[in-house]
Amino acid sequence: MASRTGDTREEIVRLGMEFIQTYGYNAFSYADIAKKLNIKNAAVHYHFPGKEDLLIEIVGQYIQRYHDLARALEAPGLTSRKRIQAFIDRYTTLCDQGKICLIGSVGSDYFTMPETVKKKLGELVELVLGMVEGVLRDGKKKGEFSFPETPRVRALLMMTNLAAGVQLARITGQKDYKAICNSLVKQLADT
Amino acid sequence: MASRTGDTREEIVRLGMEFIQTYGYNAFSYADIAKKLNIKNAAVHYHFPGKEDLLIEIVGQYIQRYHDLARALEAPGLTSRKRIQAFIDRYTTLCDQGKICLIGSVGSDYFTMPETVKKKLGELVELVLGMVEGVLRDGKKKGEFSFPETPRVRALLMMTNLAAGVQLARITGQKDYKAICNSLVKQLADT
DNA sequence: GTCTATATTCCGATAGAC
DNA sequence: GTCTATCGGAATATAGAC
Numbered sequence: 128m129a130s131r132t133g134d135t136r137e138e139i140v141r142l143g144m145e146f147i148q149t150y151g152y153n154a155f156s157y158a159d160i161a162k163k164l165n166i167k168n169a170a171v172h173y174h175f176p177g178k179e180d181l182l183i184e185i186v187g188q189y190i191q192r193y194h195d196l197a198r199a200l201e202a203p204g205l206t207s208r209k210r211i212q213a214f215i216d217r218y219t220t221l222c223d224q225g226k227i228c229l230i231g232s233v234g235s236d237y238f239t240m241p242e243t244v245k246k247k248l249g250e251l252v253e254l255v256l257g258m259v260e261g262v263l264r265d266g267k268k269k270g271e272f273s274f275p276e277t278p279r280v281r282a283l284l285m286m287t288n289l290a291a292g293v294q295l296a297r298i299t300g301q302k303d304y305k306a307i308c309n310s311l312v313k314q315l316a317d318t
Numbered sequence: 319m320a321s322r323t324g325d326t327r328e329e330i331v332r333l334g335m336e337f338i339q340t341y342g343y344n345a346f347s348y349a350d351i352a353k354k355l356n357i358k359n360a361a362v363h364y365h366f367p368g369k370e371d372l373l374i375e376i377v378g379q380y381i382q383r384y385h386d387l388a389r390a391l392e393a394p395g396l397t398s399r400k401r402i403q404a405f406i407d408r409y410t411t412l413c414d415q416g417k418i419c420l421i422g423s424v425g426s427d428y429f430t431m432p433e434t435v436k437k438k439l440g441e442l443v444e445l446v447l448g449m450v451e452g453v454l455r456d457g458k459k460k461g462e463f464s465f466p467e468t469p470r471v472r473a474l475l476m477m478t479n480l481a482a483g484v485q486l487a488r489i490t491g492q493k494d495y496k497a498i499c500n501s502l503v504k505q506l507a508d509t
Numbered sequence: 510g511t512c513t514a515t516a517t518t519c520c521g522a523t524a525g526a527c
Numbered sequence: 528g529t530c531t532a533t534c535g536g537a538a539t540a541t542a543g544a545c
Contacts, residue, residue, distance in 0.1 A: 135510080135511090149429060150427065150429055150430050151342065151344060151426045151427045151430070153342060153344040153345045154344045154427055154430045156537075156538055156539080157538075157539070157540090158537080158538075158539095166510090166511070166512090167511070167512060167513080168538090168539085168540090169511070169512070169513080169514095169540085169541085169542095170510065170511050170512075172539080172540065172541080173510060173511075174510090176540080176541095177539080177540080178538095178539070178540095225429070227425065227426060230485075230486075230489070231422070231425075231426065231482060231485060232426050234418065234422075234426075234485035234486070234488055234489065235342045235418060235422065235423050235425075235426040235427070235485070236341065236342045236345055236426070237485075237488045237489065238340060238341055238416070238488075239341050239342070239345045245489075248489050249489055249490065252486065252489050252490055253490070256490075275504070276501055279497075280497050280498070280501050283483075283486075283494050283497060283498055283501075284479055284498060284501060286482070286486075287478060287479045287480075287481075287482035287483050287486060287498065288475055288478045288479060288482070289478075290478075290482040290485070290486075291422060291477070291478035291479070291481040291482035291485075292474075292478050294421070294422060294425035294426070294428075294481070294482075295421070295425070295443065295474075295477075295478060295481075297425055297428045297429075298421070298425065298428065298436075298439050298440055298443050299440065299443055299444070299447075303474050306470075306471050306474060307471070307474055307475060307478065310467055310471050310474075310475060313466070326528080326529095347519075347520055347521080348520080348521070348522090349519080349520075349521095357528090357529070357530090358529070358530060358531080359520090359521085359522090360522085360523080360524095360529070360530070360531080360532095361528065361529050361530075363521080363522060363523080364528060364529075365528090367522080367523095368521075368522080369520095369521070369522095
């Protein structure tokens with residue numbers, strides 16, 4: 128099935144990501160992936176010998192996505208407000224799908240993760256925080272945003288509000304998440 | 319071992335809570351608990367026939383603890399600032415131990431949880447949010463706090479900052495967590 | 510690249526002796 | 528209340544045929 132293309136491999140990564148963000152790393156198996164793709168679990172092992180190998184690839188692709196987002200946000204003509212909204216929208220999309228962000232999901236299982244993954248997670252977090260921090264600093268400088276904290280701290284606050292917000296939404300529903308988002312935007316008000 | 323008292327049962331619950339907050343629900347087994355207590359896993363099953371039964375008890379005790387905290391915070395003579403600090407301190411203690419809050423931990427595995435647990439988690443979240451909201455509303459009314467959001471939304475913001483903050487601390491270290499805490503207190507400033 | 514088949518280990522759980 | 532012994536099942540993983 129799909130032997131000519133790299134489809135299977137990509138599908139495995141996509142499903143793995145989906146499972147991690149939905150059920151958690153320790154709660155899905157190669158059998159789950161195999162079943163969804165109508166292949167046998169040995170085929171999954173062919174592409175990723177160990178589950179850790181798959182995890183590393185997943186985190187790597189996630190990092191790549193944020194690199195792409197960071198790049199996209201550098202486009203001229205975007206207001207700082209639109210840039211920050213694009214970041215928030217990522218979480219809203221997750222929330223709508225009942226998923227949580229990779230960082231929050233893997234953060235729970237952090238101490239069961241191999242060192243290589245821990246290292247990559249550090250990279251990922253710095254990438255995301257750095258990106259948001261940059262947008263905030265720029266917006267503040269241009270007078271679009273006004274907030275009392277340093278851009279780094281405000282980035283931390285926004286990211287943690289969103290990360291835990293999508294987790295909370297599973298338990299209390301989306302209303303609270305929406306309230307958080309609204310508040311986040313208001314907190315950056317230029318007055 | 320400890321047959322006359324309820325020690326074993328309590329120790330099982332204590333260890334289960336510790337494991338959930340350290341490794342996650344799907345990442346520890348009855349064997350892990352048994353080993354720590356120098357008993358066999360059959361003895362653990364005697365006290366809690368299924369892992370779900372243990373989980374329900376753990377969440378129940380966690381709820382009880384927050385009931386106790388809420389009660390304690392009703393004591394007269396406490397400033398609103400001290401009350402809110404007591405809430406923050408809970409998270410700081412967790413953070414110092416490398417643990418994350420139960421809500422965040424179980425939130426990741428939420429869709430693998432039985433209905434009874436999901437229901438209890440809803441209770442727990444409302445209890446915590448209600449408690450914080452009450453303290454914030456009271457403090458605002460008394461002029462101790464000043465913030466633009468409703469108490470409910472501010473409670474949501476604080477709780478998500480803390481919950482994800484302790485998760486993030488595992489990855490980036492405690493410095494970011496401390497910065498979040500400092501900022502949270504400042505955000506309530508009475509100008 | 511995928512299959513069948515299998516090895517190993519672990520997990521949650523139970524029966525029955527003490 | 529704890530033990531020994533064991534079951535059924537699932538998870539990770541590998542060998543070798545196709």
